[in-house]
Amino acid sequence: DGGITQSPKYLFRKEGQNVTLSCEQNLNHDAMYWYRQDPGQGLRLIYYSQIVNDFQKGDIAEGYSVSREKKESFPLTVTSAQKNPTAFYLCATGQGAGAEKLFFGSGTQLSVL
Amino acid sequence: AQSVTQPDIHITVSEGASLELRCNYSYGATPYLFWYVQSPGQGLQLLLKYFSGDTLVQGIKGFEAEFKRSQSSFNLRKPSVHWSDAAEYFCAVGALRGTGGGNKLTFGTGTQLKVEL
Numbered sequence: 001d002g003g004i005t006q007s008p009k010y011l012f013r014k015e016g017q018n019v020t021l022s023c024e025q026n027l028n029h030d031a032m033y034w035y036r037q038d039p040g041q042g043l044r045l046i047y048y049s050q051i052v053n054d055f056q057k058g059d060i061a062e063g064y065s066v067s068r069e070k071k072e073s074f075p076l077t078v079t080s081a082q083k084n085p086t087a088f089y090l091c092a093t094g095q096g097a098g099a100e101k102l103f104f105g106s107g108t109q110l111s112v113l
Numbered sequence: 114a115q116s117v118t119q120p121d122i123h124i125t126v127s128e129g130a131s132l133e134l135r136c137n138y139s140y141g142a143t144p145y146l147f148w149y150v151q152s153p154g155q156g157l158q159l160l161l162k163y164f165s166g167d168t169l170v171q172g173i174k175g176f177e178a179e180f181k182r183s184q185s186s187f188n189l190r191k192p193s194v195h196w197s198d199a200a201e202y203f204c205a206v207g208a209l210r211g212t213g214g215g216n217k218l219t220f221g222t223g224t225q226l227k228v229e230l
Contacts, residue, residue, distance in 0.1 A: 104156030
């Protein structure tokens with residue numbers, strides 16, 4: 001079954017802890033993205049990657065890190081430097097060099113304990 | 114920098130009534146425009162997109178949108194709303210292929226649609 005798998009669905013972070021959100025895709029898309037969604041603020045781009053072993057900062061990259069070692073995977077680490085990590089995180093994929101449509105995963109809700 | 118404004122945070126309509134969700138964008142070149150829908154706790158699903166050509170575009174679930182360059186608008190419409198249309202709707206603008214903007218979509222803040230039975 002083709003698609004984007006985000007895990008876990010819910011994640012809790014303790015103070016000072018790093019946590020990693022998983023995003024896996026089998027759509028064979030080159031580009032992958034991480035968005036953060038807060039109520040009333042829409043979606044904001046954290047990081048994106050247009051090809052393996054390369055990624056770019058988005059609008060709100062501070063306190064986050066990513067890697068793109070495989071085409072299928074684009075994990076996002078929320079570090080302890082991110083002081084307000086509670087949000088809904090969405091992973092997306094896209095194909096093409098321009099603004100083609102994005103395919104979204106079902107999201108991960110991250111909360112702070 | 115590109116930006117999107119969705120002036121209505123919440124809209125309530127009766128089932129069977131018509132719907133129009135507003136979207137205004139700011140972009141220096143020809144934009145790619147999108148409407149996405151999100152059900153609670155889920156990802157976003159593409160309703161329709163405009164790249165070029167006919168300014169009235171048809172999407173899934175009976176939705177349509179009209180691109181009006183003079184007004185910098187891309188409003189979403191549906192002639193008769195169903196209860197299952199209750200969700201949050203996002204307008205987005207993206208860079209034209211080849212301008213170096215990559216696939217970076219800029220989203221509006223969303224409009225929450227409530228449907229009264």
